[in-house]
Amino acid sequence: MGDQLSRPLVVENVSKSLGGKKIIKNMSFSVEAGKIYGFLGPNGSGKTTTIRMIVSLISMDEGDVKIGGHSIRTEREQALSKIGAIVENPDLYEYMSGRKNLMHFARMSKQKISPERIQEVINMVELDHAIDKKVKTYSLGMKQRLGIALSILHEPSILILDEPTNGLDPKGIRELRSYLKDLARNAGVAILVSSHLLSEIELMCDRAIVIKAGQVINELAVSEQEQGDQQEVAAVFEVTQPKKAEEILAQYGTVRKDEKNLVLEATTIEQVPSIVMALVKNEIGIYHVSYKKSLEDTYHSLTEKEVM
Numbered sequence: 428m429g430d431q432l433s434r435p436l437v438v439e440n441v442s443k444s445l446g447g448k449k450i451i452k453n454m455s456f457s458v459e460a461g462k463i464y465g466f467l468g469p470n471g472s473g474k475t476t477t478i479r480m481i482v483s484l485i486s487m488d489e490g491d492v493k494i495g496g497h498s499i500r501t502e503r504e505q506a507l508s509k510i511g512a513i514v515e516n517p518d519l520y521e522y523m524s525g526r527k528n529l530m531h532f533a534r535m536s537k538q539k540i541s542p543e544r545i546q547e548v549i550n551m552v553e554l555d556h557a558i559d560k561k562v563k564t565y566s567l568g569m570k571q572r573l574g575i576a577l578s579i580l581h582e583p584s585i586l587i588l589d590e591p592t593n594g595l596d597p598k599g600i601r602e603l604r605s606y607l608k609d610l611a612r613n614a615g616v617a618i619l620v621s622s623h624l625l626s627e628i629e630l631m632c633d634r635a636i637v638i639k640a641g642q643v644i645n646e647l648a649v650s651e652q653e654q655g656d657q658q659e660v661a662a663v664f665e666v667t668q669p670k671k672a673e674e675i676l677a678q679y680g681t682v683r684k685d686e687k688n689l690v691l692e693a694t695t696i697e698q699v700p701s702i703v704m705a706l707v708k709n710e711i712g713i714y715h716v717s718y719k720k721s722l723e724d725t726y727h728s729l730t731e732k733e734v735m
């Protein structure tokens with residue numbers, strides 16, 4: 428049970444074919460309570476299809492999704508009671524106030540939602556100043572906050588947002604992060620945010636699940652708080668004897684060639700001085716060492732191949 432509470436969403440070996448083509452291939456990942464996850468992948472990599480299966484809008488061919496420990500296949504209602512999601516644009520009543528929209532959704536909900544809970548979500552998404560104004564007067568960012576307020580009314584343990592930053596500027600994205608962060612930290616909600624833009628995920632998330640062609644290819648820390656002293660980087664070495672250097676670097680992790688440089692994937696900055704020492708001891712000269720953030724490196728290596 429402990430694991431189910433700390434991992435409110437678990438995706439297990441999910442596969443799906445559409446139009447005779449396998450779109451999602453044995454996909455597995457899980458998210459931890461209180462953290463914001465980016466679900467990052469190029470256009471067409473399968474983010475929306477995966478999310479649609481998680482929220483039970485479409486069926487899966489194989490595998491399962493557990494929400495709060497409940498299977499979406501066999502305990503659909505219990506599982507869905509723990510999810511909040513905005514997959515398409517939320518249906519807001521433009522001519523009603525934000526509060527009236529919330530009250531309407533509360534009445535429609537299968538769970539009982541108290542007036543206190545309505546006020547609580549208004550405060551969470553920082554809409555108190557405008558909640559009695561008509562929704563048609565709201566900015567895009569405010570509408571989006573109201574959409575999030577609606578989707579968390581029933582106190583879900585996981586909130587899923589499909590491309591929530593569409594149309595938002597960097598300031599709007601940072602603001603979105605700020606209240607998603609409060610929601611994650613204060614209410615312990617796990618949040619999964621899909622995007623095809625690395626920059627958005629970097630601004631918003633603690634961790635990223637990177638997908639390509641319907642498969643998870645990496646899961647890693649994004650925010651500095653998450654990384655702490657162990658910031659994961661790819662270290663780029665320009666050296667005098669690349670062949671010999673490659674053998675030495677290989678003792679520390681996966682090495683890849685990038686033109687005349689050697690790239691050591693997934694190392695930490697703390698580890699680099701001892702690696703430099705090992706190279707020098709083996710009489711290898713070093714022209715230059717630099718770092719790339721692991722996420723940037725992972726994502727660029729896959730989108731470059733994809734796009735070109």
Ligand SMILES: Nc1ncnc2c1ncn2[C@@H]1O[C@H](COP(=O)(O)OP(=O)(O)OP(=O)(O)O)[C@@H](O)[C@H]1O
Pocket residue numbers: 445446450468469470471472473474475476477623
């Ligand atoms: N109903 C369908 N029939 C056939 N193929 C489909 C169908 N729906 C989606 N696909 C294909 O599945 C793949 C994944 O689509 P999906 O929308 O899940 O990707 P995505 O990562 O969300 O991309 P985007 O960021 O462009 O929305 C694409 O190649 C798409 O063309």
